[in-house]
Amino acid sequence: MTAAATRTRTASDDAPVSPAVPPEGAPPAPARKRHRAWDEVPRWQIYLPLGIYLVFTLVPFYWILLFAVRPAGSTSLLPWPMTSAHFEKVWTERSFGIFFQNSLLIGVAVLISTTLVALAGGYALARFDFRFKKGFMLALLCSQFVPGALLLVPLFQIFAELRMINSIGSVIIAETVFQLPLSMILISGFIRNVPPSLEEAAWVDGCNRFRAFLIVVLPLLRPGLVAVGSFAFVHAWNHFLFALMFLSSQSKQTIPVGLNTLMGADSVDLGALAAGGVIAAVPVVVVFAFIQKWLVTGFSAGAVKG
């Protein structure tokens, strides 16, 4: 018996041992052996825990959907008979149509502004050496420890001075500013991952730095841009505090603030609340469904190189 076969057995005491014997004289392939041992784990040992986890995760969503589509007063555990009354109510009577537009506007604006500024800042961090760079990086990291609520009153006063209270612009600025540190750190990691020699080759071909960045570096940053952009969008979409405090008019409020108003001091319309929750969740689910592949690549790459 080869040493490799012995190692395989030793490493997989708890798993079924592969009966396959390597051909005579074949080079040992421990990695392959390990994969094979893993492949031979009974399916149920993989799917049962995953299934339990899935049920645990999906039951609350099912519950929300159930409340959203079943008529008021029904105690059925199945979504039948089905009604769209709760959706109609929140979308029209409770102005969720308007809140949705506002949230979308804020989310897209924050996505664009955060990505653009983070690209510029991240590029500077990755490609230039300047005084106090380490201190600056540390400050960026430390800014993540400051909760938004702590800066609420100063921000409120600044926006009041600028006459931007009750303006969607105030929320876009505040959200962008809070997203930037992490986004810049992530983007700088991605840019560092692109060899400078690629840019230099473009310079030799007559590009200036900006054009070289656009045509050489930017296309390689796609996973990073997707990660940072989606993170900015989802955060802005879900964030409640700034929208609650800086916006007052109903025509400017966002989905999370609207959801909160569905819970009264002494009374709550659970059907409407669930329907509002579904409306709030759909864009996030759709965004993640489309970008899932890039997102995982993006975050892992940024984490390693950051």
Add this chain to the structure above:
Amino acid sequence: MTIFPGRRRAALALALSGVLALTATACGDDGGGAGGEGTEGSGKGKITFWDNNGGVRTDVWKEIIADFEKANPDIDVEYVGIASKEVQSKYDTAIQGGALPDVGGVGAAMLAGIAAQNALEPLDERIQSSALHGKLNAGMVESVKAAGGQDKLFTVPTSASNGVLYYRTDLFRAAGLQEPSTWSAFYAAAEKLTDRDKNRFGYTIRGGAGSIAQALDAMYGQSGIQSFWEGDRTTVNDPKNVAALERYAGLFKKNTPAADVNNDFTKMVAQWDSGEIGMLNHNLGSYQDHVKALGTEKFRGIPNPTLDDGTRVMVSNPVDGLGLFSSSKNKAAAWKFIEFAASHSSNSKWNKSAGAIPANTEAAQDPWLQEAEPTKLAAEVLFSGKATIVQLPYYLPDWNTISKADNEADFQKVLLGSMTAKAFADSLAEQLNEAQAEWKSQKK
């Protein structure tokens, strides 16, 4: 190092576009009455109104505002609905940042904190010369005056609620039980209606957010102690109250679902409306939710139980009201709106929608009040003089913190058995005594 050699103009243009884009989405304001002294104004123009229970009461407020604007075509009211859970922080931020509305809904529980920051205009003089004079429930006026903590009227009261014991008539009938009108009957029914194997429970207790006020209602209701203070010391940790709390907390898990430890009113009401639970304590506000879920035949809402000798003691519920903010630049128009909203017709409309007790005495005579049984019974209890209402110290600026964040976790410990009722009551009493002493020293 030049980052964009030869491209300064492009960078400048990009920056300028960004600024313009943000300006285009701005078009905001400084929040209306931004800080400083307000003025009477012309009595015309636009005013802003913050509803402290936005969403749930939005429709009825919009109706009242439409009526007001029809009667006062020179005044526009901008309605801002704020969720009740967030209204305190919204007011606090607006006070610090200087962007308050002209008129706002202010419940008695948060009145002292806002009034202490000089954000509200005293309304005593305005009331004297108003059509509302003599038409507001005297008890509610006194209650909001006391809640303000400065012997001044800072809000025009609009409505009151009361502790209600909701019980499932169908389950009581099936078990051969009588109405739980006394605490003895209440505990007996909780026991008899519980069948844990069939997921049936006699009662649902509030163990999460808002648990303290409900526990106090049960404590004073059972002990019969009629005042919150004895001199400068609270009666919360009186041995009778401690014994009452022990008995009440003893219901947990024995006659209630185990999940009740996290019950806020939303969960509590939802599980009562959709399950088989005999009784629920809440206020009048959830009546319409129960009607939607159960219809009017399967439940009743009655005032909290009495002692066996018929003595009824209840703790006060915060009276809701409308405040005029001192920073308003158009106080004349703002006051007109408050007068209109507290008038017979509007006050009746609002309270009918909320199922609450109107502050306007004419509105309290309207026929709808006789048709909504829990509201009718609650109003009778409140105004008959046959019940003792223990006034909770809403005037303490720390009341909200003490009765919520500081002690709700400890109440959960009492339910779970990791803290004794006595230790809980002693700790609560100590905090209250300290807050009372501080408030008194500030008043001097």
